[in-house]
Amino acid sequence: MKQTGPMPLAQLVAEEFGVPLDNVMLLRHSAESVKKLLAAGGTVEDYTYTQPTESAYDYLHPLKTPVELVAVIVRDHLYGVFKVLGVEREGTTYSLTSEAHQRFDMARGKPPRPAKRFSMQPMQTAYAGLPVHGWEGRSRTAVQRSDGSFFLEIAVAPRVDPEDSSTLQQQLNQRLQAALSDTPARRRERLALAPKLPRIVTVTTSAFVRNxxxxxxxxxxxxxxxxxxxxxxxxxxxxxxxxYLEVHHKVRLADEGxxxxxxxxxxxxxxxRREHYA
Ligand SMILES: [Zn+2]
Incomplete structure (x- = not known):
């Protein structure tokens, strides 16, 4: 199989959207907080869009390089990339968020803090859903900017180019099983962020030359x-x-028929179809 090496996530999204690397932030929501967040009925977007003023998460911190793109990592997969358009409102972490999010903050014992509600735009990224590596064992640090100690070590897993169309079909079937067993809400969340045009891969196929x-x-x-x-x-x-009829081999050519x-x-x-799938 053809593989490309792991690529720093920040570099990929910076190039994808033509934003300087210094204006990219990587934000990883911990598995634990996402679990609590969803249990309270909150959304990753709500969680991402409101940040405590002048905290490490403040995208427009007065003393730091402004953040233009936030790559959000959930369960060590790229959840989405969001463009920071500006500050929508200022208030507190409670006044600016949904009731669900307030329940989430209460459940984890977070008092109200001064906060900014950012206006953010979900971007269609080719890397959505890919596994993200390099944050393991660093779960206490939820955010990285270009001056961070491991900013460029956060990488997306090598993209495996399927070697043939049946591999591609198998991978699709696996993703379909996962999608079917997920909740409608989570599917809708992903669909809202999914690229509308499919990615194109080149496949090589071996085929029998039939008589x-x-x-x-x-x-x-x-x-x-x-x-x-x-x-x-x-x-x-x-x-x-x-x-119109289809000529089928009773013992498949692939099985030396x-x-x-x-x-x-x-x-x-x-x-x-019944012969193949029933
Ligand atoms: Zn028939």
Whole structure:
């Protein structure tokens, strides 16, 4: 498999959005606080958008380089990248947040502190959802800027280029299982931040060069009817009005099945899918 080495997360997002590295902040919400936050009904956005004034999290701290981009890390995955547009309001950590967030702060014993509510824009990043490494064992430090001790050590895991289309399909199936077992709220949260255009990867595929005579013989043998359920082909091909059936190998070529008339069967699309998935 082709791999690229781990890349500093800050550098990736700085380049992605054309922002100087000094204006990028990495913010990691601890697993423990995120758990409490979600239990209280709060959102990662609410948690991210309000910060105590002149704290390490103050994106527009008067004595520090202004933060333009915040890369938010949740459960050691890149949750999202947010652009800091400015300060929306000032108040306290209680007056500026949702009731759910206030319950969360109360539950963790945080008194109200002077705070800023930032106007922030979720950015569509190509790195959303990727595992983030380098913060392990440093859980007490939730924030890193370019002057931080390990700012450039926080890296996204190497992107593995799938070596073939079946690997890609397997990975999609794994992500689908995870998505189906997640909560609708979490799916919606991710969907709201997801890039609308899919990422493109180049795949290399090995394929069998099939014998056209086998296909022709089997289609003629079938005479326009599925050889499994005996239903007529569901439609006719646009190009030549021939009945649409798919020629399937009973023992897969990948399992050393033969590309012969005897090992092939003409199936309607439903029966063909059933052969593969039922
Ligand atoms: Zn059929």
């Amino acid at each position: 056209a005579d086998v296909i022709a013989e089997v289609l003629l043998r079938a005479g326009g009817k599925c050889e499994s359920c005996l239903s007529p082909a569901p439609f006719f091909r646009r190009k030549d009005q021939s009945p 033969e590309d012969t008339v005897a090992n092939a069967i003409a199936l309607c699309p439903n029966c063909h």
